[in-house]
Amino acid sequence: MQHQIRFDQAGPNGTAMASAVEACVHCGFCLPACPTYHLLGEEMDSPRGRIFLMKEVLEGKLKIDQAMPYIDRCLGCVGCVPACPSGVKYGQLLTSFRGLAEPQRRRSMADRFFRRILLATLPYPGRFRWALRAGACGRPFRRWLPGRLRGMLDLLPDRLPADSRLPEVYAAEGARRARVALLAGCAQQVLAPSINQATLRVLARNGVEVVIPQRQTCCGALAAHTGALAAAKKCANQNLAAFPADVDAVVTNAAGCGSGMQEYGLWLAGEENAAEGQRFAQRVVDVSKFLVDLGTVTHGSLDQPLQVAYHDACHLAHAQHVMDPPRQLIRNIENVQLLEIPEGHLCCGSAGTYNIEQPGAASELGRRKAEAIATTQADLVVTGNIGCLIQVRAHLAKRPQNIPVMHTMELLDRAYPATPAAGR
Numbered sequence: 131m132q133h134q135i136r137f138d139q140a141g142p143n144g145t146a147m148a149s150a151v152e153a154c155v156h157c158g159f160c161l162p163a164c165p166t167y168h169l170l171g172e173e174m175d176s177p178r179g180r181i182f183l184m185k186e187v188l189e190g191k192l193k194i195d196q197a198m199p200y201i202d203r204c205l206g207c208v209g210c211v212p213a214c215p216s217g218v219k220y221g222q223l224l225t226s227f228r229g230l231a232e233p234q235r236r237r238s239m240a241d242r243f244f245r246r247i248l249l250a251t252l253p254y255p256g257r258f259r260w261a262l263r264a265g266a267c268g269r270p271f272r273r274w275l276p277g278r279l280r281g282m283l284d285l286l287p288d289r290l291p292a293d294s295r296l297p298e299v300y301a302a303e304g305a306r307r308a309r310v311a312l313l314a315g316c317a318q319q320v321l322a323p324s325i326n327q328a329t330l331r332v333l334a335r336n337g338v339e340v341v342i343p344q345r346q347t348c349c350g351a352l353a354a355h356t357g358a359l360a361a362a363k364k365c366a367n368q369n370l371a372a373f374p375a376d377v378d379a380v381v382t383n384a385a386g387c388g389s390g391m392q393e394y395g396l397w398l399a400g401e402e403n404a405a406e407g408q409r410f411a412q413r414v415v416d417v418s419k420f421l422v423d424l425g426t427v428t429h430g431s432l433d434q435p436l437q438v439a440y441h442d443a444c445h446l447a448h449a450q451h452v453m454d455p456p457r458q459l460i461r462n463i464e465n466v467q468l469l470e471i472p473e474g475h476l477c478c479g480s481a482g483t484y485n486i487e488q489p490g491a492a493s494e495l496g497r498r499k500a501e502a503i504a505t506t507q508a509d510l511v512v513t514g515n516i517g518c519l520i521q522v523r524a525h526l527a528k529r530p531q532n533i534p535v536m537h538t539m540e541l542l543d544r545a546y547p548a549t550p551a552a553g554r
């Protein structure tokens with residue numbers, strides 16, 4: 131039986147998909163911006179090729195399973211979007227297409243099982259922590275494991291940081307200038323709780339009170355970007371209910387989560403609360419942009435001169451168009467010199483679960499990114515996304531220099547003078 135989906139059966143996002151496909155004039159300007167095209171050199175592994183494949187499927191001319199290997203190799207990095215002169219909304223097309231295709235595509239039993247495990251583990255910090263501990267026990271058997279599990283084990287830190295609970299409210303220091311709600315991030319809470327702690331201290335130092343809604347859940351990006359749209363909607367609905375309305379912004383410090391939450395309107399299209407999702411999405415802002423817009427009360431300084439290379443997370447630079455604010459924060463720190471990474475627009479290969487689902491391509495992109503960073507001779511790499519941080523750190527660790535990597539908020543926190551314990 132030919133598995134088909136059609137524009138006219140594509141539900142509430144059918145029109146958006148059709149207009150994205152129609153807007154593409156096949157000029158190819160997006161090709162140099164696409165990491166998989168760089169890597170594989172295949173037209174069908176480029177944005178233009180993938181748009182053509184999706185169009186063919188949606189017009190009933192191609193079977194879903196013939197297109198999916200190319201769609202699966204797409205990182206979803208949306209590096210192609212700013213490069214497109216016709217304004218093709220590739221990210222919206224891809225998310226909608228994956229959501230439509232997933233229930234109808236054929237997957238092996240092993241594939242289905244693996245996906246189910248990922249979706250049932252990663253978005254839940256408690257389960258994820260348990261899975262990481264179990265994974266650490268599997269290290270001695272690494273070479274007998276399938277490639278995907280090996281890739282996953284290679285990225286894990288040797289030792290997990292201690293579990294740390296976030297308070298319900300973290301008070302501003304001095305006069306309160308703003309009040310925000312923070313998304314804690316599921317994987318980030320487990321892999322690098324220091325990022326949230328640094329974020330709270332930096333915001334507090336700048337007069338921002340932070341509410342951490344205790345009933346919040348995963349942003350849903352992992353589910354949405356792997357085609358599990360029902361699970362993504364569930365996350366969006368829970369967060370709509372959990373986050374308070376009486377805050378100045380919903381702040382995120384993980385680029386993938388922020389861009390996911392900014393898609394709530396898209397995920398909930400056709401649902402009763404679509405407009406609420408849209409309004410919520412408009413209140414979501416990356417912490418670096420929020421701080422620059424608010425104006426920091428101090429720039430901070432370091433004791434020793436430090437050369438810092440800033441790595442653009444795709445979901446911050448391309449999806450949220452946040453490129454200058456983190457650079458501004460870093461550049462303002464006394465004794466810091468900001469360096470640019472060659473070909474910085476190309477993805478590091480992390481991209482959600484990409485380094486688990488496409489370990490070969492992810493590893494090669496990670497290796498290339500580490501090589502590009504090494505040419506800067508930086509003392510430190512700074513980024514605004516936990517996925518990039520883990521991927522870049524793992525690949526830099528394989529090089530002789532082993533340059534350390536940290537989050538933008540961790541660098542700012544280090545640059546701010548110590549203050550009496552805040553946050554209650």
Ligand code: SF4
Pocket residue numbers: 153154155156157158159160161177178181213214215216217218
């Ligand atoms: S740059 Fe835009 S219009 Fe040109 S091929 Fe790529 S997606 Fe299509």
Ligand code: SF4
Pocket residue numbers: 163164165166167175176177180203204205206207208209210211220
């Ligand atoms: S999202 Fe990234 S990998 Fe996918 S087509 Fe666009 S540039 Fe290429």
